[in-house]
Amino acid sequence: MNWIKITIINVVVLFFFIIILEISAGIGRIIIGKDYRLPPALFNIDFDIGSPHHPCIEMKTDTLLDHTPNHEGKCKPLGGVVDGEYVLYPTSSNELPIILTLGGSTTSGFYQHTSAGETYPKALAFLAKDHFRVINGGVGAYSSLQEFYKLARDASRFKKLKVVISYNGSNELPNYHGPEYLRGYDYPFLTENQFQMNEKQIWIEQRVNNILNRLFPNIYSLFVYFSNDTSSESPVGKTVLQQEIEKPKTKSNFFKAIGAAERWEINIKRMQKLAELEGSKYFVFLQPTLGLEGVQSDPPKNTNDYNILNKLNKQYIKDIRKLYTELKPRCESLSFCFDISDEVGPTGNMYNDPRHHNAEGNRILANVIWDILKKELNLL
Numbered sequence: 001m002n003w004i005k006i007t008i009i010n011v012v013v014l015f016f017f018i019i020i021l022e023i024s025a026g027i028g029r030i031i032i033g034k035d036y037r038l039p040p041a042l043f044n045i046d047f048d049i050g051s052p053h054h055p056c057i058e059m060k061t062d063t064l065l066d067h068t069p070n071h072e073g074k075c076k077p078l079g080g081v082v083d084g085e086y087v088l089y090p091t092s093s094n095e096l097p098i099i100l101t102l103g104g105s106t107t108s109g110f111y112q113h114t115s116a117g118e119t120y121p122k123a124l125a126f127l128a129k130d131h132f133r134v135i136n137g138g139v140g141a142y143s144s145l146q147e148f149y150k151l152a153r154d155a156s157r158f159k160k161l162k163v164v165i166s167y168n169g170s171n172e173l174p175n176y177h178g179p180e181y182l183r184g185y186d187y188p189f190l191t192e193n194q195f196q197m198n199e200k201q202i203w204i205e206q207r208v209n210n211i212l213n214r215l216f217p218n219i220y221s222l223f224v225y226f227s228n229d230t231s232s233e234s235p236v237g238k239t240v241l242q243q244e245i246e247k248p249k250t251k252s253n254f255f256k257a258i259g260a261a262e263r264w265e266i267n268i269k270r271m272q273k274l275a276e277l278e279g280s281k282y283f284v285f286l287q288p289t290l291g292l293e294g295v296q297s298d299p300p301k302n303t304n305d306y307n308i309l310n311k312l313n314k315q316y317i318k319d320i321r322k323l324y325t326e327l328k329p330r331c332e333s334l335s336f337c338f339d340i341s342d343e344v345g346p347t348g349n350m351y352n353d354p355r356h357h358n359a360e361g362n363r364i365l366a367n368v369i370w371d372i373l374k375k376e377l378n379l380l
Contacts, residue, residue, distance in 0.1 A: 049112050049113045050113040052208050053208055054075075055070075055071045055072060055074035055075045056069075056071060056075035056076075056077065056110045056111065056112050057110070057111065057113070057140070058070045058071070058207060058208055059139075059140070059206050059207070060206055060207045061193070061203070061204055061205060061206045061207075063194070063197070064149050064153065065139075065142075065146045065149055065150060066141075066146060066177070066191040066193050066194055067139070067141070067193075067206050068085050068139065069085055069110050069139060070207055071110065075110055077109050077110060077112060077117055078112060078116070078117025078118065078122065079091075079117070079122050079125075080109050080122060080136070082109075082110070085137065085139065085150075086109075086135050086136060086137050087108075087109025087110065087121075087135075087136040088133075088135055088136075089109075089121070089122055089125035089126075089133075089134050089135075089136070091125045091126050091129045091134075092125065092128070092129035092130070092132065092133045092134075093133070094133065096131065096132055096133045096160070097131075097132055097133070097160040097161070097162035097163075098132065098133050098134075098135055098158055098159075098160050098161045098162060098163070099124070099128060099132040099133070099134045099135070099162070099163040099164075099165060099373075100135050100137055100151075100158065100161060100163070100164045100165065101121040101124070101134065101135070101136050101137060101138055101165045101167065102137050102138060102142070102147040102150065102151065102164065102165065102166050102167070102168075102271075103138040103142065103147065103165075103166060103167040103168050103287075104138060104139065104140060104141055104142045104143065104168065104170075104171045105138070105139075105140035105141065105355070105356065106120075106138070106167060106170070106287060106355060106356055106357075107119065107120065107121060107136065107137075107138025107167050108136070108138040108139055108140050109121060109122065109136035109138065110139070110140070111140055114352050114353065114356040114358075115352055115356060115357060115358050115359045115361075115362050116358075116359055118358075118359030118362055118363065119136070119138075119362055120167070120357070120362040120363075120365045120366045120369065121134055121136040121138065121366075122136075122362075123362055123363045123365075123366035123367075124366040124369060124370055127366055127367065127370040128370060128373075131379060132162065132163065133160075135158075137150060137154075138167070141171065142168075142171065143168060143171040143172050143176065143177065143264075143267075144166065144168050144171075144172060144263070144264050144267035144268055144271075145177070145189060145190075145191070145263070145267055147166050147168065147267065147271065148267045148268075148270050148271050148274075151164065151271050151274050151275070152270075152274055155274055155275065155277075155278045155280070156278060158278075161275075161278055161279075161280050162279075162280055162281065163280060163281050163282075163283070163373065163377070164271065164275045164280055164281070164282045164283070165282075165283050165284075165285065165369070165373075166268060166271060166282070166283070166284040166285065167284075167285045167287050167369075168264075168284065168285075168286075168287060169264075169286045169287040169289065169323075169324065169327060169341065170287060170289045170320065170355050172260050172261070172263070172264045172323060172327065173260065173319060173320065173323055174259070174260045174319070174323070177191040177192060178190075178191060178192030178195065179192070180259070180260065184257040184258055184259055185252060185255060185257050188257075188258040188263050189263070193206075259326075260323060260326070261323065261326035261327055261330060264327060264330070265330045265334075268284045268334070268336075268337065269334075271284070272284075272334075272336050281336075281376070281377065282336055283336050283337075283338065283372070283373065283376065284331070284334075284336060284337045284338070285337075285338050285340050285369060285372075286324075286327060286328065286331050286337065286338070286339045286340060286341045287340070287341065288340060288341050288342065288343055288344050288345065288357075288365075289320060289341070289354065289355050290305070290308060290309050290312065290346060290351055290354040290355070291309065291312050291316065291317040291320050291321065291354060292320060292321060292324055292341055292342075293321055293324075294342055295342050295345035295346075296341070296342065296345055296346065297309065297317075298345070298346070299345075299346035299347070299348065300347070300348050303346075303348035303349060304348065304349045304351070305346030305347070305348055305349060305350055305351050306346070306348075308346075308351055308353060308354055309346065309354070312354055316354075324341060328341070338372055340365075340368055340369070340372075343364075343365070343368045344357060344361050344364050344365045344368065350364075
C-alpha cells in the first residue's frame with residue numbers, strides 16, 4: 001500500500017506546485033501592469049462582450065482563411081441566427097434570393113461590441129426584406145484576401161445567391177497581415193500566419209479559450225510569453241508568431257512585388273468574376289473610416305467623433321490616407337466599385353471607434369448601400 005500513499009502525496013505536491021506557479025504567474029502579470037486572471041472554468045466567469053474569450057469574438061486557426069469564428073454555437077447576435085461562419089437575419093422569406101455580405105469587423109454579425117449588435121448588414125436585411133434575404137459572412141480582421149477565398153469556397157453552395165457585397169478598405173493596410181517588405185514578394189496572397197505554417201510546418205494556435213487557458217490562465221500567459229508561439233492578447237489578424245523573419249536574400253527572377261493597393265484590386269476583380277460565374281452581381285464598397293482626408297477628418301469640435309479622431313496615432317492617419325489615395329482611383333476605374341468613403345462622416349456621434357460606426361452610423365450606412373443597390377439592380 002506504500003506505493004498508493006506515495007502516489008497520493010506526489011499528486012498533492014504537484015497540485016500545490018501548480019497552484020503556486022499559477023499564483024506566481026498572476027502576480028508577475030500584475031507587476032508588469034496586466035490584470036490577474038481568474039480561471040473561468042472554476043469560477044464560471046461570463047466574459048465581457050468585448051473580451052477575446054467571448055464566443056462571439058474568439059477565433060480559431062483556418063488553413064484557407066487564416067482564422068474563423070470559434071463560437072461553438074454560443075454566440076447569440078442581436079436579431080440574427082448563427083449558422084457556422086455566417087449570421088442569418090430572419091427578417092424575410094427563405095424563398096427570396098440571397099444578398100451575401102463580406103468584410104471584416106465592420107461587417108461582422110458576430111461582433112456585438114462595436115455597435116451594440118446593430119451592424120449595417122442587420123439594417124440592410126430590414127431595408128431589403130421584400131426583395132432579398134441577407135446572409136452575413138463578415139469576420140473580424142478579414143481583408144479582400146479572406147473575402148476572395150471564402151467566396152471561392154462557398155459561392156457555389158448557396159442555393160439562391162444573387163448579390164455579393166464586399167465592404168472593405170481599412171484592413172488592406174500594409175503590414176496588417178505581415179511585414180509588407182516581405183509580403184509583397186514572398187506571400188502577397190497569404191497572411192503571415194499561413195506563410196509561417198507552410199514554411200516551418202508548424203501549427204499556429206489562435207484559440208484563446210483552450211482548456212489550459214480556462215483552468216490556469218496565468219500559467220498559460222507565462223507559457224505564451226516564453227514560447228513565442230501565439231498570444232491570446234494579440235488582436236486576430238495581426239502577427240501572432242513573434243519571431244523575426246529573415247529578409248529575402250535575393251529578389252525573384254520571375255515573381256513581381258505586389259503592394260497593398262494592387263493586391264486589393266486583384267482580389268476584388270477575382271471576386272467579381274467568381275460572382276459572375278455563379279450568375280450573381282458583385283459590388284464592392286470602399287468603406288468610410290476616421291482620419292481620411294476631407295469630411296472624415298472634420299468632426300464638430302468637442303464631440304464624441306472629435307475626441308476619437310484626436311486620439312488617433314499620427315502614423316496611422318498618414319498610412320490610412322496613403323492607402324486610400326491608391327485605392328480610390330482604382331475603385332473609380334471599376335464599374336462594380338463604389339467609393340463611399342466620404343459618406344457617413346463624423347457629424348458628432350457616428351463612430352464607436354476610428355474604424356467602426358455606432359448603431360446610428362450603421363443605420364445610415366445601410367441606407368447608402370441600399371440606395372446604390374436599388375439603382376444598380378433596377379429596383380427603383
